[in-house]
Amino acid sequence: MGKLIISENITLDGVIEDPTGDEGSVSWFTRIGEDDRAAWAEAEYAEAVEASALLMGRRTHTYFLNRGWASRTGEWADRLRALPKYVVSSTAVDDGWGEATVLAGDVVKEVTRLKEEVSGEIVVYGSGKLVRPLIEHDLADELRLMVYPFVAGTGARLFPAAVKPARLIGTRTVGTALALLTYELLGP
Structure with a gap:
């Protein structure tokens, strides 16, 4: 059975939306220094090495795709390209970034089935609209939060309204400015 990991870049006040400012908000992702960005990339690559699939x-x-991951070079890009990708969508997706399987229909049923079929870690990047029902329906097993030292003030938050118990299982400084917090989600 697969272990569903939600991996998010997040601000101190819980914002996950538009980290690069592409949709009009203030960029917080790009405000860290080059050394911190390199340390972040190392942590992300290590996570990808352990993953069995991406959701x-x-x-x-x-x-x-729009940021060139289909054609990037290097170990991290190669690893992400090689991983099976499952995309929750009601329409077909461009699969120019390696094999992508569309999960259409009821997200809870589709992800429950995926967890039964995939062995190992299923990592969810970004996907704010997707992660909320995964948390609400107790499908997520672990949260990995890469915390950026900024307060965004506005923007979509990660967590649903319902209270969900979690247990801190890991902390780590990434570079000099970021913190990686890992929580086990305990269910209802």
């Missing part, structure tokens, strides 16, 4: 929403899948 994402259509917008996040498109985001990766």
Whole structure:
């Protein structure tokens, strides 16, 4: 059975939306220094090495494609290309970034089935609209939050309205400015 990991870049006040400012908000993702960005990339690559599959929403899948991940070079890009990708979408997706399987229909049923079929870690990048029902329906097993030292003030938050118990299982400084917090989600 697969272990569903939600991996998010997040501000101190819980914002996950538009980290690069592409949709009109203030960019917080790009405000860290080069050394911190390199340390972040190392942590993300290590996570990808451990992953068995990627799960994402259509917008996040498109985001990766639009940023050239299909043609990037290097170990991290190669690893992400090689991983099976599952995309929650009601329409077909451009699969120019390696094999992508569309999960259409009821997201809870589709992801429950995916967890039964995939062995190992299923990592969810971004996908704010997708992660909320995964948390609400107790499908997520773990949260990995890369916390950026900024307060965005506005923007979509990660967590649903319902209270969900979690247990801190790991903390780590990434570079000099970022914190990686890992929580086990305990269910209802």
